Amino acid sequence: MEEEAGSDQSGARPASSKIQIHLLHGNAFIWNVEDAREIREKHGLVGKLVGALVRKPRQNTRLGLPLELLPEEARLLVEIGAATLVCNCLNQRDSVDPGDLPVGNTSLSAAEHEEQSSKAEAEAFQQFLQNSYEEQRQLALEEKRRMLESLSENINKGRSKRKRRHGDQEEEPMESSSHAPIMDLQKLEETFHFPEEAMMVQIPTARTSIDNIKEVDLCKASPDWPYTGEKKHELRFRVFRDLWKKGYYLTSGSKFGGDFLVYPGDPMRFHAHYIAICFPQDEEIALSDIITAGRLGTNVKKTVLLCSFNKEGLVTYTSLQWSGLQ
Known part of the structure; x- marks a missing residue:
């Protein structure tokens, strides 16, 4: 069977929106879920998922991101203009160019700079979790307040019935009884407890910002792309x-x-x-x-x-x- 090559299945996309294929020792990975979806739905390339699911890490029946691409899949995406090859220049500790490091940190070694960058990212993530907890606590508090307001009449009836059952002969004034739920609402801000383990945590599928990455030339052999030639x-x-x-x-x-x-x-x-x-x-x-x-x-x-x-x-x-x- 012999046949000439046909036309591309999809045209090139703008350089500003190209998919980033991250290389590590000759392996190509996709970390962004939208990029993985586009690769399959638009370009007809499959790859394979190699990451563990966060909630089920001790099994290999169902896997998650990252998506690992064959070298041929990665090269094809680059040649049709849909993606670029990138790598973290700090992974190659022996070949870091001081000019690639941010201004003001040229005196630091690659390992020290990577450690500082990781520490800053960890602190930023902890701050993000704290802000998210405060926001979710406030939303839960407002929901609790709305529920108490809607049930205030039933709460009054329940308290009166409980007092009669315990033999309280003296009935409270109707005005005092009606204001009891209001007093509870006023104290709700102080008494409300929202446990941290009940907080919803967003699990990112890609790093929001990756510093110190550089584009890899497809035409030059390197440790991250050894297939050229x-x-x-x-x-x-x-x-x-x-x-x-x-x-x-x-x-x-x-x-x-x-x-x-x-x-x-x-x-x-x-x-x-x-x-x-x-x-x-x-x-x-x-x-x-x-x-x-x-x-x-x-x-x-x-x-x-x-x-x-x-x-x-x-x-x-x-x-x-x-x-x-x-």
């Missing part, structure tokens, strides 16, 4: 891009012995139809490898695609299907 990555990327342009969804195919699993639609709705295995066109493939791939695809009910690209840059596909002796 790798023949295997170039082959995988060309195959990935070609299948993506044809409208397929792709995920890692390592669990089935391939490079990619190819889906006709979103993996939440479809099973994979193909196992894509990338081979350089001028490389000989051992017969045992072909037999193994063909039998594997048959056992899991998928078609194996041997993928490569020719001198003209066109991606070619050869499908394998195991059949018994007739």
